[in-house]
Amino acid sequence: MNKPVERLYNGIVKENPVFVMMLGMCPTLAVTSSAINGAGMGLTTTVVLTLSNMMIAALRKLIPNRVRIPAFIVVVATFVTLVQMLLQAYIPSLNKSLGIYIPLIVVNCIILGRAEAYASKNKVIPSMFDGLGMGLGFTIALTLIGLFREILGNGTAFNVTVMPKVYEPITIFVLAPGAFFVLAFLVAIQNKIRNRKAVNVKLVTSCDAGCAGCASAGICGGHEKQIDGEAVLKEQKQE
Amino acid sequence: MSNLLHVSNSPHVRDKRTTSSIMADVFLALLPASIYGIYNFGAKAAVILIVSTLSAILFEWLYQVLMGQKVTVTDCSAAVTGLLLGMNLSHTVPWWMAVLGSAFAIIIVKQLFGGLGQNFMNPALGARCFLMISFAGQMTSFTYDGVTGATPLSFVKNGALSEVSVKDMFFGGIAGTIGETSALWLLVGALYLVIRKVITLRIPVTYIVTVVLMVTLFGGQGFDIKYIAAHVFGGGLILGAFFMATDYVSSPITVKGQYVYAVCLGVLTAIFRLFGGTAEGVSYSIIICNLLVPLIEKITMPTPFGMGGKQHE
Numbered sequence: 001m002n003k004p005v006e007r008l009y010n011g012i013v014k015e016n017p018v019f020v021m022m023l024g025m026c027p028t029l030a031v032t033s034s035a036i037n038g039a040g041m042g043l044t045t046t047v048v049l050t051l052s053n054m055m056i057a058a059l060r061k062l063i064p065n066r067v068r069i070p071a072f073i074v075v076v077a078t079f080v081t082l083v084q085m086l087l088q089a090y091i092p093s094l095n096k097s098l099g100i101y102i103p104l105i106v107v108n109c110i111i112l113g114r115a116e117a118y119a120s121k122n123k124v125i126p127s128m129f130d131g132l133g134m135g136l137g138f139t140i141a142l143t144l145i146g147l148f149r150e151i152l153g154n155g156t157a158f159n160v161t162v163m164p165k166v167y168e169p170i171t172i173f174v175l176a177p178g179a180f181f182v183l184a185f186l187v188a189i190q191n192k193i194r195n196r197k198a199v200n201v202k203l204v205t206s207c208d209a210g211c212a213g214c215a216s217a218g219i220c221g222g223h224e225k226q227i228d229g230e231a232v233l234k235e236q237k238q239e
Numbered sequence: 240m241s242n243l244l245h246v247s248n249s250p251h252v253r254d255k256r257t258t259s260s261i262m263a264d265v266f267l268a269l270l271p272a273s274i275y276g277i278y279n280f281g282a283k284a285a286v287i288l289i290v291s292t293l294s295a296i297l298f299e300w301l302y303q304v305l306m307g308q309k310v311t312v313t314d315c316s317a318a319v320t321g322l323l324l325g326m327n328l329s330h331t332v333p334w335w336m337a338v339l340g341s342a343f344a345i346i347i348v349k350q351l352f353g354g355l356g357q358n359f360m361n362p363a364l365g366a367r368c369f370l371m372i373s374f375a376g377q378m379t380s381f382t383y384d385g386v387t388g389a390t391p392l393s394f395v396k397n398g399a400l401s402e403v404s405v406k407d408m409f410f411g412g413i414a415g416t417i418g419e420t421s422a423l424w425l426l427v428g429a430l431y432l433v434i435r436k437v438i439t440l441r442i443p444v445t446y447i448v449t450v451v452l453m454v455t456l457f458g459g460q461g462f463d464i465k466y467i468a469a470h471v472f473g474g475g476l477i478l479g480a481f482f483m484a485t486d487y488v489s490s491p492i493t494v495k496g497q498y499v500y501a502v503c504l505g506v507l508t509a510i511f512r513l514f515g516g517t518a519e520g521v522s523y524s525i526i527i528c529n530l531l532v533p534l535i536e537k538i539t540m541p542t543p544f545g546m547g548g549k550q551h552e
Contacts, residue, residue, distance in 0.1 A: 168333075168374065170339075170373040170374075171372060171373045171374070171375070172369060172372045172373040173373075175372060177372070181347070
């Protein structure tokens with residue numbers, strides 16, 4: 001797989017920021033009371049994420065390591081301000097319904113996380129696709145959550161009535177607790193699908209904890225051994 | 240060899256009582272008030288009670304079968320949850336709301352957290368609050384004798400204390416949810432539970448006394464018997480205090496903790512009723528205090544004999 005496609009797949013499916021990495025929970029739970037709000041928040045974040053990733057990747061050799069976090073924040077804040085002004089000018093309704101959560105994109109952990117983990121170490125083009133993939137993954141997740149909440153709690157989808165007239169909207173779903181219910185169910189469902197996949201894949205790891213967080217990975221050279229996922233699962237069941 | 244040695248781990252104290260027998264006792268104790276509710280509100284109340292009880296049992300069975308777990312519906316706990324939920328609904332709600340409530344109580348509040356013994360809040364009350372938030376209109380419309388009426392607590396809230404009759408509240412001739420109206424029949428059930436030693440009076444009495452104290456101090460009416468009686472008998476306090484605050488799973492096991500828990504309940508209920516937006520506050524205060532239980536147990540953990548005092552070097 002070539003790099004851009006791999007980055008997009010990584011952001012949307014493999015490391016989906018909401019369903020897999022559980023990042024950006026604040027906007028995820030707060031603004032998804034309708035599908036349009038979810039999509040609007042997701043797309044706004046995508047724009048900021050893509051642009052900031054590109055900018056940070058371009059500046060990565062100029063930013064001193066010690067002050068990188070403030071430097072990232074300045075870059076992100078610049079783009080957030082730009083996007084917010086554009087929203088105020090052209091889509092005031094969305095700007096109004098998202099409210100404080102647009103300025104809060106500055107401290108969105110997905111954006112800082114991608115800057116720190118990817119953009120500051122990679123070239124401009126892959127970083128752009130990384131931001132785009134993560135942003136789209138975030139958008140899809142938020143739209144899905146918003147869609148379920150809107151259908152159950154209001155009987156509409158994208159402001160169009162979809163449920164029959166006899167359907168009594170379960171108001172709790174457009175309120176804060178509903179966000180937790182829907183998120184939990186979506187994560188549970190996709191974990192179920194993912195785990196089934198994981199069983200069939202031969203996992204590659206070195207020791208139990210894996211090389212990623214291991215301090216002595218350099219010394220042991222990452223002795224990788226093949227583990228048969230199915231056999232491991234069987235063993236666990238027997239225990 | 241294995242036939243000779245009968246040694247097991249502690250505890251060595253044995254009792255004939257089982258989960259099923261306790262749950263059956265609670266179910267029996269709820270029956271007088273339920274039957275009175277049916278007499279009071281008519282056939283619609285019976286439909287709600289039966290639907291909520293049966294659907295709770297059905298959802299428990301369904302979940303356990305689908306998840307490949309051991310089926311434990313015969314322990315009656317689901318039936319108790321369903322009946323309690325039904326008693327907490329107005330008889331005017333549509334039947335599917337009772338089904339939805341039972342599904343929420345059993346699947347989300349109880350089974351997803353590990354089933355009986357693991358649920359962190361009372362399933363019936365969790366479901367009642369879920370329905371309350373979702374369908375505020377239907378959940379708070381009460382009728383009595385075919386006339387839409389306010390509950391005694393909403394009369395009190397609106398300053399119409401003269402509309403309230405203490406006798407009616409005690410015997411149950413008032414508007415309200417199916418199971419909460421008759422203090423008399425609830426107390427009969429509670430007495431049975433106390434005699435059978437299923438519950439102790441610690442939590443309910445402390446709870447009610449705290450509410451009375453708080454209402455006397457902050458209600459603005461002083462020690463007015465009628466006003467206090469409206470707070471004790473006019474809402475869900477008796478039902479909540481004897482049957483739901485004492486739920487084994489979601490109340491503290493330490494004696495000191497039970498007092499702390501009951502005082503918290505009383506303070507919260509009085510605050511919700513006196514200063515909150517709604518007339519009733521029992522169900523929210525019970526589920527909030529259910530969440531406090533692990534902390535309460537932590538600070539009231541008894542010291543084992545020989546472990547107390549300062550450690551000597």
